[in-house]
Amino acid sequence: MAASGVQFLMAPKKMNRTIARLDGVRMAVRKQGTEIQVKAMTRLAPHRKSGQAHIDFHLVRTDAIISLVDEGVDSAVLSIEYGHYAGRRGLTHARTWVEGIHVFRGYRNTDF
Numbered sequence: 693m694a695a696s697g698v699q700f701l702m703a704p705k706k707m708n709r710t711i712a713r714l715d716g717v718r719m720a721v722r723k724q725g726t727e728i729q730v731k732a733m734t735r736l737a738p739h740r741k742s743g744q745a746h747i748d749f750h751l752v753r754t755d756a757i758i759s760l761v762d763e764g765v766d767s768a769v770l771s772i773e774y775g776h777y778a779g780r781r782g783l784t785h786a787r788t789w790v791e792g793i794h795v796f797r798g799y800r801n802t803d804f
Contacts, residue, residue: 712754725749725756732758732795736772739793745772747795760795 702710711717729749736747745762762769768776775792779785 709754718754721754721756722751725751725758728756728758728796732760735793735795736760739772743768745769758796 700707726749729747732747736745740746743762744764745760745768748757748759748761750757750759760769760773762772770776771792773792773795776790777787778790779787781787
């Protein structure tokens, strides 16, 4: 019996695992993951002039994993997402901050 006086018919961890593996829940996870992937690809597309950066989508048992991937020698994933300094630093030159495009900003469970 739980501390609040509620008796569980199934342990919470087992219940979560059972619910997460229901077909309807898996379809909802796939749908939400696909929506996030499409929005991320839409945000990345205007900025993708060169390079190999792209959005990957994988379903893993009960989760959808959407990632920004850059498989080039000089992977720029963090610079693309969060920003970076451009230019050379010198006596007469100042480096300029280039804001990231925040491909995944705003994608929390409560946003859908």
